[in-house]
Amino acid sequence: MAGLLILLIFYGVPVVAAGYIARQKKRSVILWALAAVFFSYLALIVVALLSSKDPKPATGNSTVSIVAVVLAVIFGGLIILGILSAIAIPQFIKAKVKADEDITKSNLQDIRLALDAYYGSTSGHYPKTLEELTSAKGVQNFQQIPEAILPRTDNNVGHPRTSSVTTGNLSDGVTDTGGWFYDTSRGNTAGRVVVNCSHQDVRSKPWDKY
Numbered sequence: 001m002a003g004l005l006i007l008l009i010f011y012g013v014p015v016v017a018a019g020y021i022a023r024q025k026k027r028s029v030i031l032w033a034l035a036a037v038f039f040s041y042l043a044l045i046v047v048a049l050l051s052s053k054d055p056k057p058a059t060g061n062s063t064v065s066i067v068a069v070v071l072a073v074i075f076g077g078l079i080i081l082g083i084l085s086a087i088a089i090p091q092f093i094k095a096k097v098k099a100d101e102d103i104t105k106s107n108l109q110d111i112r113l114a115l116d117a118y119y120g121s122t123s124g125h126y127p128k129t130l131e132e133l134t135s136a137k138g139v140q141n142f143q144q145i146p147e148a149i150l151p152r153t154d155n156n157v158g159h160p161r162t163s164s165v166t167t168g169n170l171s172d173g174v175t176d177t178g179g180w181f182y183d184t185s186r187g188n189t190a191g192r193v194v195v196n197c198s199h200q201d202v203r204s205k206p207w208d209k210y
Contacts, residue, residue, distance in 0.1 A: 094202075096151075097151045097153055097202060098202055100149040100150075100151050101149070101150075101151070101201050101202060103147075103149055104147075104148050104149045104150065104195060105210060107146035107147065107148065108148075108180075108193070108194070108195060108210060110142075110146060111130065111133070111145070111146065111180070111193050112193060114133045114142070115127070115130075115133070115191060115193060118132075118133060119191065126190060126191035128184065129165065129167070129182070129184075130145055130165045130180065130182050130193065131145065131165070133145070144163060145163040145165060145180070146163060147161050147162060147163045148161065148162060148163070148178060148179050148180055148195055148196070148197075149161045150178055150195070150197050150199075150207065153201075153202055155199055155200035155201065155202065155204060156197065156199040156200060156201065156207075157199060159177070159178025159179070159197060160178060162178055162179045163179065163180075164178070164179035164180070165179060165180045165181075165182050166179060166180070166181050166182070166196050167181075167182050167183075167184045168181065168183070168184065168185070169183060169184075169185040169187060169189070170183040170185070170189040170192055170194065171185070171187060171188075171189055173198070173208075174194065174195075174196045174197065174198055174208045175196060176196065176197055176198045176199070177196055178196055178197060179196050180193055180194070180195065180196055181193065181194050181195070181196040181208070194207075194208045194209075194210065195207040195208055195210060196208070
């Protein structure tokens with residue numbers, strides 16, 4: 001019984017501390033989770049030493065103590081796994097979101113380069129639609145228009161990944177329906193293409209301002 005109490009003290013305190021820090025969203029929670037593992041094994045050693053000092057241990061009590069210790073370690077391991085998962089999964093999602101946004105920005109740059117090449121090869125004319133870039137000769141062309149990937153974030157409601165193109169006058173603003181917005185007007189913004197989203201990326205910059 002004394003051994004089990006020691007186990008709970010050595011093991012419970014770090015786990016409770018880890019849970020509190022996780023709630024505060026502090027990165028040091030990983031250290032506390034590792035500390036919980038260390039103290040749990042330390043407690044097991046203490047329990048083993050105390051048991052070895054008993055010259056005539058009661059068989060029934062020993063079995064119950066061992067089962068209790070094993071269950072406590074398993075339960076604690078699950079807690080630690082949950083804590084580490086709570087840290088790792090959001091970081092993975094954040095990295096995936098950033099990667100998707102970087103792909104969109106790279107695709108936007110590729111489309112703009114193709115438009116510039118088209119403009120130069122046609123003596124100052126932009127294509128009526130972006131789809132013309134998939135068949136234009138003498139310029140950078142695509143088999144199909146690249147996709148705009150706009151994942152859901154704290155700054156963005158998110159849009160389905162698509163290569164669809166909305167046309168109009170950029171001076172009137174984008175329609176915020178995802179994909180691309182291509183200015184087909186004859187104004188100062190003619191021939192300009194932007195991401196068709198008025199929300200912000202993870203860097204808090206509006207998508208249509210890139």
